[in-house]
Amino acid sequence: MKQLVCISKTPETTAKINFKDGNTAFDESGVQFIMNPYDEWYALVRAIELKESLGGTVTVINVGPASNDVVIRKALAIGADEGIRVDAEPKSALYVAKQIAANAEGFDLVYCGKETIDYNGSEVGAMVAEYLDQPFVSFATKLEVEGNSATVTRDIEGGSEISKIDTPFVLSAAKGMAEQRIPNMRGIMMAKKKPLNVVEPVGFDDKVVVSSFTLPDAKTECKMIDPENMDELVRLLQEEAKVL
């Protein structure tokens, strides 16, 4: 079975987020990056588990500059067999999906994380499926494969939904799909020797233009109210929080 896992590079969870160029671009200076946890912990690890039990290969793909190679190397260290980096700035979800789709022919399964932890778009997986004209299962929490048939469990409001689906298809992986796997020393050494192919982007007229970014409101201060003083709590909820 040939599996392709899409991996993104996202800011580390404690990074301070700032914008530049009139709030139209993310300011990367001083920011440490990691592999998007949904891509790493769930999509990639499940793909590797299936490779280990069923055979085949796992390829990872990323759209980004050479500084993203460290993220691909980490995926190879965890157990992927080869990496592809599309040498282009990931301008928008649609642009990224187009580039991935251009390299995703011939795979039985294509994985994304359910979302990236920076833009939280949850868009790329569905767009790749559309470009490939393949089915798409979102928010998958469990995946079993037998032959060319897969059973996928996904979270839905108030419960879960189990689907049977034939390969090839695209899915986005959510928590529950697998357990985080930490690369071991041999994996880290082997990663340097595994192929990492850098490919040129396909031409694409990206229509997405960012008008501006804004940060969410700062977290408000928490006030502790004595449980015996309900009058004060009601007053604050009315006068300060204005929710009553």
Next chain:
Amino acid sequence: MAKYMSMDNLRFVLHEMLNVEELCNLPRFSEYDKDSFDILLDSVKGAADQYMYPTFRDCDHDPARFEDGKVIVHESVDTMMKQAGENGTIGMTFDYEVGGMQLPHTVEVACGHIAEAANNNLTGYTGLTNGSANLIVTFGSQELIDTYVPKMLAGKWGGTMCLTEPQAGSSLSDISTSAKLNDDGSYNIVGQKIFISGGDHEYCDNFVHLVLARIEGAPAGTKGISLFVVPKNRIQEDQSLTSNDVITAGDFQKMGQRGYCTTHLVFGEKDDCKGWLVGPENKGLKCMFQMMNAARIDVGCTAASVATAAYYASLQYAKERPQGRRILSGGVKNVEAEQTTIINHPDVRRMLLLQKSVIEGSLALLLQCSKYQDLAEHGPEDTRTQNHDLLELLTPIAKTYPSEMGRVSISNGLQIFGGYGFCTEFPLEQYYRDIRIMSLYEGTTGIQSLDLLGRKVVSKNGEAMKLLTKEMIETIKSASNYDDLKPYAEKLKEASKTLESTLMHLLQFAMNGQHERYIADATIFMELMSNVTIAWQWLKMATVAKTALVTGNMTFGSEFYENKIHTMKFYYKYELPKIFSASETLKHKDSLTILEENKAVLA
């Protein structure tokens, strides 16, 4: 999850200050590059987040203990040994040929820092396994290596160091455990060892004890001590294990590191305990001390790491705890205003800055020493000796400063919590108890100070001291390129001269045959020299930070680099001046601690 260490600071020291990736140009480390080091650090942080930090408090609340003849330890020890074995972290600096990964010591210490900050109760189990396996690899026969090392590096068998006996602690020349040669080349071992860390528990199939003992007829004192491998269980011909007459007689309940078992072992009670010689006869102490230097760096690193975790806990609390109001201009307080968080009070900021200056200064020195070790062992031939000499000189400081000042730093952190710091609800009390052992492990502060003043500063006619001065001059020169760092470069120059003049003063006693007077205040000398050494490290960090700010070549935000310079300034204002009072004490004409006959001062 609460922050317990800074990956940014670790990367800053490794990459920007020490340029650790230049080690990859050496044949020994040519398989690696910067990315592979970073992936490794991330994976260690992942493991530390996953199972080490979450069990830090549990290891204390559910301590290691001896019950019904067995040593019970927290189940996270099982996870630790298995994961470390599977991930290859136990033997990360060992040769490929023996199953290691040939990583630099610098990277190993960096990984250790992450793990020790997460949970210092666990790391000794793998650390001692590493150390004892290293002794076997370095001095043992091929048969011993093949028999023991693979299982130790796989985390299946634990390793220990058995030095101390009930009557012989710091004075190892008095050990009495005996070894009698058998016809098959093995030795019968009889004796008792105490304070054996990680000596026994249910999560390893076997324990490989590295035991100091005297072969029958050996000379008295340290010249008659040999080193032996003594497994808890012997391997039979069919590879099954059988008891080797090593009995765990009990354990020691401690004030800190309560998750890290400390055992009392009895060897050969039934006269059926076999050991195998490691290294030459009567050279056991020399062999052991090769490991001991690395162990001292490890202890220093653990101390720095525990103090680091305490700093981040204090910092978080100071940011969240509202108390009091700032004094406004005019000296008044607006009592109607909301309380401010305590991080805004100068005295709290002073304590936090003290913590930060101690932990980051310590870590920089420890990694600096580790790089000296890598270069001493694997660097260009013509630089090995000088790197070795610098490592030897600085090892007692790298062990002692974090242990002593780390404790002071945690005490200040505890103070920030007010009364809550004294309560078990918050982790500071545990950090305070845990770090206390560090100035005792692997040679007390007194022993380290004797080693520094009595041996290291004078070895090779003071050659190592000259090398250290040269290193400091390099830093002073670099810092002097920036106008705002020049005053601090001058202060380091002055401090270096104070160190030199104080040493010269003391040396007169040694030259006049007053050896006890020479070393009587060795611990004060240690304080002085440690302070100057950490000031050197801070100026080095500040210069790197300044360069990053000036050139704009920054991996982290500008705030990070500015904070480095600010903390250096704090160190130079609040800590470095203490060397002058230390110098005054050392030069004082009275020798008040030397025993005088017929004068019972301490009655």
